[in-house]
Every structure is written in C-alpha cells, then in structure tokens.
Amino acid sequence: MNWIAAVSIASAALAVAFGAIGPALGEGRAVAAAMDAIARQPEAANTISRTLFVGLAMIETMAIYCLVIALLLLFANPLLK
C-alpha cells in the first residue's frame, strides 16, 4: 500500500467524521425550534413538520456530500489509477 492510498483512507474517515458534526448540530437546532413552535401552536403542526422535513433534508445534504466525497476517495480515487 502506497502513501496516497493510506492518506486517502484516513482522509475519507476524517471527511465523514468532521462532516457529520456540523449537520448534526444544525439538525438538532432545527428540531428543537420546530418542537418549540409545535408546542406553542399545535394547530400549525402539519405545516411546521412539512417544512421541518424539507429543511432537515437540506441540512442533511451537507453530511451526504461528505459521505460521497469519502466514497469517491475510497472507490473512485483518480490519484490511484
């Protein structure tokens, strides 16, 4: 195993690990805010949860990007060809 492969594997792990922190914090805040809003206005729960789901999907995309980068590093690394 050469250096590029070793560094690629390590950075794939780092990408997923650190890439998950931000979206996790963001999703936590979003859910907390939505819970608060539903507790204040239970009649608006439908609209709030729909918007929440779409928002969560948007936030989650950042983590998914990191996952895709990690997979590219592991399975389609242009430097290893």
Next chain:
Amino acid sequence: MISPLVSPVVFHVGPIPISEPVVITWGILAALTGGGLALRRGLKLVPSSTQAACELVVESVDSQIRDTMRVDPAPYRAFIGTLFVFIFVANWSSLVPGVTPPTARLETDAALALLVFLAVIWFGIKAGGVRGYLATFATPSPLMIPLNFVENLTRTFSLLIRLFGNVMSGVFVIGLILSLAGLVAPIPLMALDLLTGAVQAYIFAVLAMVFIAGAVAEATPESQSNERTPP
C-alpha cells in the same frame, strides 16, 4: 468490496450493456403500469378497498401540491405523483430478497434529477413563455444571472446526491453489518431504511414541487398572478 459507484452489468443487447438497476426499474415500471391498468378496469363509483387506498394516495398528493405550491394541482399531479410513487416503490423494493433499490445507483437518481430539471424549464416556459421564463433569471437584478444559473444546476445536483447518498448508504450499511455480525443483526437497520426511503421519496417530490412552483410563480406575468390564489 464492490464499489457502490458502479452498476453490475447483467446482459448485453447488441452492443448496449444492460445493468442490474435498469432491469429492476423495468420490473417496477411493469408492476406499476400493470397494477394501474388492472385497477382502471375495475373502477366503480362505490370504491373497493384497493381503489379507496389509491384514491387516498392521489388525494394526499393533491393536498400536498395545494399546500406547497398554492395552485390547482391538476397540471402537476401526474408528474409529482409519478415521481413520488416511483421513488417510494423503488426505495422499498429492497424488501424483495436479492433486489438492490435502483435509486441506490447514481444513474437512476441522475435520470430523476434531470427530469426535475427539465420539468422546471417546461412548466416555467408554459407559465410565462420563453421570454418570461428567461426573465426570471434576471430577478431581482441582472447581476444575479450567473448566480441564478449556477443555482439551477447545483440544486439539481444536490437533488441527485441527496437521494443517492441516503438510499445507497442504507444499502451499504446493511451490507457491512451483514458481513460483520451475521443474519438477524441488520433487521432494525432495514426498518430504519424503509423509513428513510419513504421520507426521501416525500422530500424529492416536495423539492420538485418547490422548484417548479418557484419557476412558475416568477414566470407568471403580473396581470395573471392575482388569479393564482389557492382554490
């Protein structure tokens, strides 16, 4: 380990390789079309339970379109409904043993995202004409033209990566757990995967609605825009 980024080729038709997700997609298409045709033959005014369930699906798609886009759902029902039902069935096709969901492959998701990209242009042009649609790129000021253009491309790309990443990571994790822990261990993860699949189908449809609604609302001429109140 098999890379999640390549699709295994099943057989060749002449020079064209036919990969596994294509075959599964054909199966899903045949099942959905056949089911729809069979159901259409037996339509009654007093619905059977199957017909009632399908009407429930159509009505909830309608109400979602009405809530999200604030327009009459009729022109968008076919496209959005088909997107939702197809992605839902494709994500849940992992329940059939030996089947990898076609949405866990990059190509299927790319095709779906491309459809949404084209649908945004199509509905935008239908609402305001070619001029009206192109003018939406220059709102609020012509300085935004490159940004709006890039946004159109990146949001299509993120639609593709989101669906691919979510479904593929579910399949991938189940494969890992299966190879590490054995036969029964991945069952809770498979249940979670079904939930993710349903939510992702919903989100894909909602985002398609939001994009189309944005293009239509901006492209509609001002004189007609007051007619677009919710029905």
